Amino acid sequence: MAYDEKILEKSIDPSVHKMLSRAAELHIETAWDRYEKMLPECGFGELGVCCRNCNMGPCRISPFDDHGPKKGVCGATADIIVARNLVRMIAGGAAAHSDHGRDLAHTLLMTAEGKSSGYEIKDEVKLKTLAVEYGIPVDGRTKEEIALDLAKAAYAEFGKQEGFIQFTRRAPEKRVALWKKLGIDPRGIDREIVEIMHRTHIGVDNDPVNLILQGLKASIADGWGGSAIATELSDVLFGTPVPVRSQSNLGVLKKDHVNIIVHGHEPVLSEMVVAAAGDPGLVSQAEKTGAKGINVVGICCTGNEVCMRHGIPMAGNFLQQELAVITGAVEAMIVDVQCIMPSLGPLSECFHTKFISTSPKAKFPGALHMEFHEEKALGIAKEIVQAAVDNYRSRDQDKVMIPEDKTECMVGFSTEAVVRALGGTLDPLLEAVKTGKIRGIAGVVGCNNPKIKHDHGHIGLVEELIKHDVLVTSTGCNAMACAKRGLLLPEAAEQAGEGLKSVCQALGIPPVLHMGSCVDISRILTVCAAIANALGVDISDLPVAGAAPEWMSEKAVSIGSYVVSSGIFTVLGTVPPVLGSPVVTEVLTRTANDVVGATFAVETDPVKAAALMIAHIDAKRKALGV
Numbered sequence: 166m167a168y169d170e171k172i173l174e175k176s177i178d179p180s181v182h183k184m185l186s187r188a189a190e191l192h193i194e195t196a197w198d199r200y201e202k203m204l205p206e207c208g209f210g211e212l213g214v215c216c217r218n219c220n221m222g223p224c225r226i227s228p229f230d231d232h233g234p235k236k237g238v239c240g241a242t243a244d245i246i247v248a249r250n251l252v253r254m255i256a257g258g259a260a261a262h263s264d265h266g267r268d269l270a271h272t273l274l275m276t277a278e279g280k281s282s283g284y285e286i287k288d289e290v291k292l293k294t295l296a297v298e299y300g301i302p303v304d305g306r307t308k309e310e311i312a313l314d315l316a317k318a319a320y321a322e323f324g325k326q327e328g329f330i331q332f333t334r335r336a337p338e339k340r341v342a343l344w345k346k347l348g349i350d351p352r353g354i355d356r357e358i359v360e361i362m363h364r365t366h367i368g369v370d371n372d373p374v375n376l377i378l379q380g381l382k383a384s385i386a387d388g389w390g391g392s393a394i395a396t397e398l399s400d401v402l403f404g405t406p407v408p409v410r411s412q413s414n415l416g417v418l419k420k421d422h423v424n425i426i427v428h429g430h431e432p433v434l435s436e437m438v439v440a441a442a443g444d445p446g447l448v449s450q451a452e453k454t455g456a457k458g459i460n461v462v463g464i465c466c467t468g469n470e471v472c473m474r475h476g477i478p479m480a481g482n483f484l485q486q487e488l489a490v491i492t493g494a495v496e497a498m499i500v501d502v503q504c505i506m507p508s509l510g511p512l513s514e515c516f517h518t519k520f521i522s523t524s525p526k527a528k529f530p531g532a533l534h535m536e537f538h539e540e541k542a543l544g545i546a547k548e549i550v551q552a553a554v555d556n557y558r559s560r561d562q563d564k565v566m567i568p569e570d571k572t573e574c575m576v577g578f579s580t581e582a583v584v585r586a587l588g589g590t591l592d593p594l595l596e597a598v599k600t601g602k603i604r605g606i607a608g609v610v611g612c613n614n615p616k617i618k619h620d621h622g623h624i625g626l627v628e629e630l631i632k633h634d635v636l637v638t639s640t641g642c643n644a645m646a647c648a649k650r651g652l653l654l655p656e657a658a659e660q661a662g663e664g665l666k667s668v669c670q671a672l673g674i675p676p677v678l679h680m681g682s683c684v685d686i687s688r689i690l691t692v693c694a695a696i697a698n699a700l701g702v703d704i705s706d707l708p709v710a711g712a713a714p715e716w717m718s719e720k721a722v723s724i725g726s727y728v729v730s731s732g733i734f735t736v737l738g739t740v741p742p743v744l745g746s747p748v749v750t751e752v753l754t755r756t757a758n759d760v761v762g763a764t765f766a767v768e769t770d771p772v773k774a775a776a777l778m779i780a781h782i783d784a785k786r787k788a789l790g791v
């Protein structure tokens with residue numbers, strides 16, 4: 166089918182072309198339309214030079230106009246304002262990831278105390294490994310006793326006032342020593358986030374470099390702390406992922422089934438919805454309404470979580486959430502927290518879709534709020550699924566248009582699964598890196614953003630990397646883009662360079678490894694730390710690089726910051742709001758190399774971004790003598 170040129174420019178995904186043309190037909194607006202209405206976006210905001218931190222303003226600096234203001238009312242320069250705004254973004258992102266981690270600690274605590282309903286400790290091996298890491302005794306104790314101590318220890322990481330966060334000690338000794346020397350070895354997770362809010366209050370920290378260092382500190386507390394806690398405790402409760410086959414893209418919705426979408430982030434909710442949807446009573450009720458069954462699919466990072474643990478299909482990434490509703494085939498869109506567009510409320514009202522919010526932290530206009538609590542988790546999940554099943558009768562089949570696009574994928578490469586795929590040790594991977602069959606390793610992650618042709622940034626970059634023998638680890642919306650493109654299949658090794666292809670074929674793995682949701686970038690850090698430790702070097706010495714080709718969220722700012730703080734060069738595909746400050750731009754793109762051994766680069770062209778990463782990888786190979 167031929168589409169309007171304007172629609173083809175918006176995405177590389179054919180399902181998106183179909184649904185955008187359907188949206189236009191129905192006169193329904195999407196994020197792309199709202200983005201266009203926003204243009205031109207605020208130039209002060211783009212440069213990061215507006216400040217609303219007190220009510221003497223709002224102030225903005227005129228970077229190009231000699232007669233315009235060069236200082237805010239308090240005297241803050243562009244450098245100060247940009248640095249304050251940047252670290253506040255880090256605080257927002259670190260808070261989101263870490264509050265997710267805290268919720269997992271809460272669920273584990275309730276489960277250990279026997280107070281939750283429907284949860285159990287699924288991975289006892291991991292439970293014990295983590296307990297040992299925390300110095301918690303394991304011998305002769307029940308799993309509940311160990312889990313109680315582990316949950317309390319994880320909980321304590323958030324409110325800790327002094328000392329260090331345990332999982333940060335997974336980083337190589339040299340890295341930890343560097344963090345200590347720079348004063349950026351984080352204490353409690355909450356403490357570092359609160360300190361950013363304090364320092365950016367009017368009249369506190371007005372040194373851009375000092376502000377950035379605190380931003381890095383909070384980001385380390387996120388990546389090696391809050392996010393790692395989210396990942397590890399999810400594995401304990403729901404099982405550590407192993408490679409599993411599934412499908413992705415909007416074509417996973419079924420015309421003759423009750424379709425339920427889980428959207429958001431924390432597996433605490435989505436795991437229970439998946440369990441409830443398997444309830445024989447609810448399935449038979451679905452059949453009585455004329456449906457062939459109940460079809461649960463995921464969107465955004467919660468989609469990654471349930472896909473890698475249960476093979477639940479992924480309907481799409483961030484920019485596809487509205488399109489899923491526009492199919493007219495969704496009985497319920499069930500959400501918890503993060504990356505959920507408030508537009509879903511009014512949009513759902515155009516269809517029969519029930520938009521169900523569940524978290525006391527995240528309410529939306531037009532949503533039906535069915536609050537979720539661990540004490541009655543399975544019961545509440547069943548009520549939610551029941552609401553979806555009952556709603557099937559309200560579906561207007563004439564309004565249904567599900568694109569047929571769906572692709573097979575292989576997901577679930579946790580750190581443990583990667584090691585298993587390698588035969589039990591990292592040695593084959595190290596050997597392949599040394600011989601050059603694998604040139605280096607890239608972590609490609611992050612969101613979608615209508616500023617960039619949907620999925621083009623992700624796919625353009627990843628395909629270029631694997632072609633040049635760079636093994637890609639992927640999470641979040643990038644992982645979903647790769648899944649839809651068929652890059653998460655062992656067969657995709659055909660598209661890789663000869664060296665990477667031979668390694669993938671020998672091991673039966675895809676050239677792009679799905680490592681999970683955004684908090685699971687902590688898995689990538691763990692792998693990097695293990696490789697650095699095996700080679701006796703720091704992470705900044707490794708032939709590795711990171712990228713967030715279509716990033717938009719504050720979480721992505723925190724992620725980029727902890728990845729760079731860990732010593733990994735990172736390329737951003739959308740421009741961060743820092744260019745109004747020469748000092749901040751210089752620090753992030755140059756000076757940081759002398760401080761943490763890595764920098765940021767900004768490159769909107771994915772092929773050029775890949776070239777930057779490959780050049781970096783080659784330089785590190787040379788320095789390592791491999």
Ligand code: NFS
Nearest residue numbers: 465466504612641642683
């Ligand atoms: Ni992470 Fe971006 Fe959201 Fe996941 Fe997607 S938008 S920062 S990738 S779903 S968190």
